[in-house]
Amino acid sequence: MSQNFNAASLARENVKTMTPYMSARRLGGKGDVWLNANEYPIAPDYQFNDATLNRYPECQPAAVIQNYAAYAGIAPEQVLVCRGADESIELLIRAFCEPGKDAVMFCPPTYGMYSVSAETFGVEQKKIMALPDWSLNVEAIRENLPNTKLIYICSPNNPTGNIIDNKDLLEVLEMAAGRALVVVDEAYIEFCPQYSVANWLDQFPNLVILRTLSKAFALAGLRCGFTLASPEVIEVLLKVIAPYPLSTPVAIIAAQALDINGIATMKSRVATVTENRIALSEALSGLSVVEKVYPSETNYILVRFTDGSKVFKALWDQGIILRDQSKQPGLINCLRITIGTETENVRVIEAIEALC
Ligand SMILES: Cc1ncc(COP(=O)(O)O)c(C=O)c1O
Numbered sequence: 463m464s465q466n467f468n469a470a471s472l473a474r475e476n477v478k479t480m481t482p483y484m485s486a487r488r489l490g491g492k493g494d495v496w497l498n499a500n501e502y503p504i505a506p507d508y509q510f511n512d513a514t515l516n517r518y519p520e521c522q523p524a525a526v527i528q529n530y531a532a533y534a535g536i537a538p539e540q541v542l543v544c545r546g547a548d549e550s551i552e553l554l555i556r557a558f559c560e561p562g563k564d565a566v567m568f569c570p571p572t573y574g575m576y577s578v579s580a581e582t583f584g585v586e587q588k589k590i591m592a593l594p595d596w597s598l599n600v601e602a603i604r605e606n607l608p609n610t611k612l613i614y615i616c617s618p619n620n621p622t623g624n625i626i627d628n629k630d631l632l633e634v635l636e637m638a639a640g641r642a643l644v645v646v647d648e649a650y651i652e653f654c655p656q657y658s659v660a661n662w663l664d665q666f667p668n669l670v671i672l673r674t675l676s677k678a679f680a681l682a683g684l685r686c687g688f689t690l691a692s693p694e695v696i697e698v699l700l701k702v703i704a705p706y707p708l709s710t711p712v713a714i715i716a717a718q719a720l721d722i723n724g725i726a727t728m729k730s731r732v733a734t735v736t737e738n739r740i741a742l743s744e745a746l747s748g749l750s751v752v753e754k755v756y757p758s759e760t761n762y763i764l765v766r767f768t769d770g771s772k773v774f775k776a777l778w779d780q781g782i783i784l785r786d787q788s789k790q791p792g793l794i795n796c797l798r799i800t801i802g803t804e805t806e807n808v809r810v811i812e813a814i815e816a817l818c
Contacts (some may be wrong), residue, residue, distance in 0.1 A: 493783035502680035529720035547767035623758030652678030770795035
């Protein structure tokens, strides 16, 4: 018997009007050069051969937590592991924000999931535009502090590639003390580890840091990320996390990725990506269709073209998939290009040269 069923009409009001996050995979494309999701271009090789899949995994697998704490130079009690940094963004809102009362703050142009997660939970969003040089507008952050519970600050920032100044971060941490958590998203910090603020954790109980294995560790498909914070914050997050956030294969591979060999391999990847980033930036800088190549400390570069959509489409048609950032505030004609292999980068350069 057919029934008159309309799932959309049953959804929560804020979900009815929501536009889902257009991840690189959802946007599709028929490419053979994938430079739109800031992934590492070559698959790492891990072995999984475990006979305990009949059992539930540990909620917080000890080997993963210990290895990550050692890698980050902090205590295991300051580490929470979950299904990617995206889950951390969401867990923080679920645990700390009351819909209709509290707000989250972030500084566009920046990573899109802070907004999507806040919208999903019906939590107010305060968007404090970055200044023209993409530094924080510290005074506007201060003015908007009342009822803000979480301040997401992405450093290095996606998609602009810049680092947030330590002095500004300190100022925000101090003004938010006792009132809000300052969440520094360090998804790309392996490409510039000297800028990490992980060593501030002991000093600032309201500091939270997000990390991931998706970028320099080359494991975007694994879905594994970390929240670094004071043990008190971690305890609150453990109240709302799923009972088994990581599958057994994920935990086994993550522990390998974080052992001494795994970390050495990650560092050599970072060196290669950095070399390729410098070469790609230099090659693009001189081209007539390029207005500006922004400096980057990451595995991607932001480029402003004279006509961004023309470049995007021309490369798309050749199977080179980039990320169009032109809808973000201040980023008209800007495309984000993930650093691929040397061969992939040569294809990008040749395809753009052909448009000059
Ligand atoms: C700044 C930033 N934070 C978080 C994430 C999400 O990382 P994960 O793959 O661990 O969910 C990304 C992914 O692109 C990102 O760019």
